[in-house]
Amino acid sequence: MRGVARAALVTFALGGMGCAGAAPMTPAPDAPAAETQVNGDRPAWLPAYSAAQRALLAPVETPIQVPAARVYPDLHRFQYAGPARLDDLRRTIRFSTLIVTVIDKSPRLYALDNAAPELANLVAQYGPPPAAEPDPWQTAEVVRKERALTLTAVKLSDEAKASLATARSKRDAGDTKAAAEAFRAALGFTRAAGIALELGEMLVAQNQPKEAREAFEEALRIDPTLATAHLRLAELAEKRTDRDEARRRVAEAIAFWPASRRALDLADRLSNGLVSSRHTRLPLFRVFLDVDDVGAIHVGSSGGDPARIYAGCRAVMRYEPEVRARIFEQPEDVPYHLTMMEELICMESAIGAYVAARMSKEGAAVDPAMEALLEVAHEEGLGGYVMTEILGRYRPERARGAPREVHEAMVRYVERTMLGTPLVADPAQGVYTAAR
Known part of the structure; x- marks a missing residue:
């Protein structure tokens, strides 16, 4: 497992990654220094491992040439990437070969093990679990000329706060008319999507769908990234059996907050169960990555070669700072952070492993998910x-702040893969079915 000098590793990595063909990345704002994970410091949000997970980190007996440091993501840094269509299978296979070679020749020691999906240390890889729904009192604002967005707290004027307090009091007392007037007064003082959302929620509860729809649309005029407002409009469309609008609205809701259980449940109803079965059609590799006390990198995966290559790729991106620095064109001392490019490269590496196996073995089994x-x-x-x-799924706030082209790709993915092709009426049955 131990390998050659660092320079040779970097040279090889550059040769392989030169074929990536992905668009330039858009950086998110730099993190406050207090949030940066330096030298493998354990973040406060990392929970204790289970006994089975600790067993995966049993120290290896092989001598360590270059110990690896524990690394956790700096959650305030993030990089987007442009669309990356897979149009050259030879390039895809080279990605897979590259990962194998880097692991083999790295001076760091990799311990590759089988690990059940439930042992995946997702929090260590992606950060603490997200909120089920977005915070309506945060708004997405452009903070850099590259068009990336960040979430900032909504600042209400004193007058808006007073009107909002009156609105809530009147609502709780059952005086809907007075509450609506107070909500609209609050909006007059501060245009905040959260105020319009609360107004819409109250109107839905009072069975005033037309007025509720106007309130939710006002929330989106204020902040188009608020997934909850898209979702409420989708639910209203479902109630009036306008499935086309419901599908369009729920696709936007999921694209702005993919972790929303309520949006996914609605999408499941609109797709005749396609959403709840999507993970049987498209693989989600759940892997374990961490460093033991002597500096060996433990990589656990299950599900065959594609999962192993994906896990190995994620480990290389995380624990080989020289390679990562050259791929992302940044200094080696930039803290590890999540990027679209990392996931794109690693998913393509997994596909390459699958394609290579199919090409090398006549009659090799076909995996429908792959x-x-x-x-x-x-x-x-x-x-x-x-x-x-x-x-x-793990950092939905980054979906809410994605550049337009990334958001549009997410909407297309939801519409095509999660919802299926547009629903068509079956006159013989009088129901809607998902055409595939």
Whole structure:
């Protein structure tokens, strides 16, 4: 497992990654120094490992040439990437070969093990679990000329706070008319999507769908990234059996907050159960990555070669700062952080492992999930998949702040893969079915 000099590793990595073809990345604002993980410091949000997870970190007996440091992501840094369609299978296979070679020749020691999916240390990899729904009192604002967004707290004027307090009091007392007037007065003082959202929620509860719809649309005029307002409009459309609008609205809701259980449940109803079965059609690799007390890198995965290559790729990106620095064109001392590019490269590496096995073994078994992922990668690109199913699932605030082209890719992914092709009426049955 131990390998050659650092310079040779970097040279090889550059040769392989030069074929990536992905668009330039858009950085999010730098993190406050207090949030940066330096030299493997254990973050406060990392929970204790289970006994089974600790067993995966049993120290190896092989001598360590270069100990690896524990690394956790700096959650205030993030990088987006452009669309990346898989249009050259030879390049994809080279990604897989590259990962194997880097691991083999690295001076750091990798311990590759089998690990059940439930042992995946997702919090260590992506940060603490997200909120189920977005915070309506945070708004997305452009803070850099690259068009990336960040979430900032809504600042209410004193007058808006007073009107909002009156609105809530009147609402709780059952005086809907007075409450609505107070909510609108608060909006007059401070245009905040959260105020319009509360007004809409009250009107839904009072069975005033037309007025509620106007309130939710006002919330989106104030902040188009507020997934909850998109979702409420989708639910209203479902109630009036306007499935086309419901699907369009719920796709926006999921694209702005992929962790929303309520949005996913609605999408499942609109797709005749496709959403709840999507993970059987598209693989989500759940892996374990960490460093033991003597500096060996433990990589656990299950599910065959594609999962192993994906896990190995994620480990290389995390624990080989020289390689990462050259791929992302940044100094080696920049703290490790999450990026679209990392996930795109690692997913393509997994596809390459699958394709290579199919090409080298006549009659090799076909994996429907990998075939579905291959189709999405070729026809649409993996950007929407990565930002919806992986990064958006664990860090949905990054989905809310994504550049327009990334958001549009996510919407297309939801519409195509999670919801299926547009619903068509079956006159014979009088019901809607999902055409695939």
